[in-house]
Amino acid sequence: MPARVHTVAVIGAGKIGELVLSGLLRSGWPADRLLATARRSARAEELASRYGVRVVDNLVAVDEADVLAVAVKPQDAGALLEEIGPKVPADKLVISLCAGLPTAFFNRRLPEGTPVVRVMTNTPALVDEAMTAISAGAHATGEHLALAEEMFKPLGATVRVPESQQDAVTALSGSGPAYFYLLVEAMIDAGILLGLPRQVAHELIVQTAIGSAVMLRDSGEHPVKLREAVTSPAGTTISAVRELEKHGVRAALLAALEAARDRARELASQAD
Numbered sequence: 001m002p003a004r005v006h007t008v009a010v011i012g013a014g015k016i017g018e019l020v021l022s023g024l025l026r027s028g029w030p031a032d033r034l035l036a037t038a039r040r041s042a043r044a045e046e047l048a049s050r051y052g053v054r055v056v057d058n059l060v061a062v063d064e065a066d067v068l069a070v071a072v073k074p075q076d077a078g079a080l081l082e083e084i085g086p087k088v089p090a091d092k093l094v095i096s097l098c099a100g101l102p103t104a105f106f107n108r109r110l111p112e113g114t115p116v117v118r119v120m121t122n123t124p125a126l127v128d129e130a131m132t133a134i135s136a137g138a139h140a141t142g143e144h145l146a147l148a149e150e151m152f153k154p155l156g157a158t159v160r161v162p163e164s165q166q167d168a169v170t171a172l173s174g175s176g177p178a179y180f181y182l183l184v185e186a187m188i189d190a191g192i193l194l195g196l197p198r199q200v201a202h203e204l205i206v207q208t209a210i211g212s213a214v215m216l217r218d219s220g221e222h223p224v225k226l227r228e229a230v231t232s233p234a235g236t237t238i239s240a241v242r243e244l245e246k247h248g249v250r251a252a253l254l255a256a257l258e259a260a261r262d263r264a265r266e267l268a269s270q271a272d
């Protein structure tokens with residue numbers, strides 16, 4: 001059965017929920033098979049007028065939708081499940097987009113046997129270039145994973161991972177766009193330090209980032225090989241690489257991603 005015959009409700013349509021909603025609409029998911037919920041009425045009106053979907057109460061969404069995509073902050077998930085948990089029929093698929101929260105967190109608050117799929121996507125979903133990692137909870141079958149994939153494939157790439165790897169995924173690709181933006185911001189500043197106009201520095205770095213990313217994806221080459229091709233003996237690049245190594249950029253990234261992974265775990269323990 002094609003996934004589009006299912007009605008999907010985005011529960012807590014904030015930043016990520018809106019990305020999912022707009023991505024599904026762009027992919028041709030019928031608007032009358034999409035529902036959204038919001039906590040504030042101003043937000044509900046905004047979503048309804050922007051996307052032409054029905055914005056309903058959480059319990060109406062539980063009643064009408066086949067798939068419940070939960071996109072609230074991890075710290076709000078407990079209260080939400082207190083409200084809707086007992087009312088969710090065990091044949092509905094619950095898709096969690098919440099960073100850190102294990103599927104067991106949901107299963108403890110949902111009727112016995114409810115299938116839960118844990119998904120970690122990222123903000124490039126806005127331009128259909130998301131990276132989405134999908135994991136099955138205890139009661140989710142291959143069919144549930146396939147349905148989640150069908151929802152998220154039009155938004156970019158998808159990968160299946162064991163749930164035990166999801167906190168690492170959160171640190172790498174969930175938060176990942178922020179690291180690239182920080183790098184680009186710093187490189188634009190460097191361009192300004194070197195006397196370039198801000199707009200020129202911006203254009204140079206953005207296109208360099210796009211070109212490098214496309215080469216990484218399409219050449220299939222290891223990043224070391226691609227970097228070596230730009231690093232000639234006694235050239236300019238190796239002088240820059242020496243400074244990056246001297247300032248511990250590699251070690252900083254290892255520590256940063258470990259911190260993000262630990263924060264995902266901490267959020268889960270606070271929500272419990």
Ligand SMILES: NC(=O)c1ccc[n+]([C@@H]2O[C@H](COP(=O)([O-])OP(=O)(O)OC[C@H]3O[C@@H](n4cnc5c(N)ncnc54)[C@H](OP(=O)(O)O)[C@@H]3O)[C@@H](O)[C@H]2O)c1
Nearest residue numbers: 012013014015016038039071072073074076080098099174
């Ligand atoms: N942002 C990212 O890049 C990113 C990436 C991957 C995963 N995630 C995950 O996605 C989830 C959402 O993050 P976000 O950045 O989209 O947060 P957000 O913008 O705050 O969105 C959450 C939305 O849920 C609403 N909400 C909270 N409790 C509710 C309830 N009981 N009923 C209905 N609506 C409710 C909030 O309403 P209010 O507006 O009233 O607060 C808010 O609009 C998080 O679990 C996060 O870990 C985020």
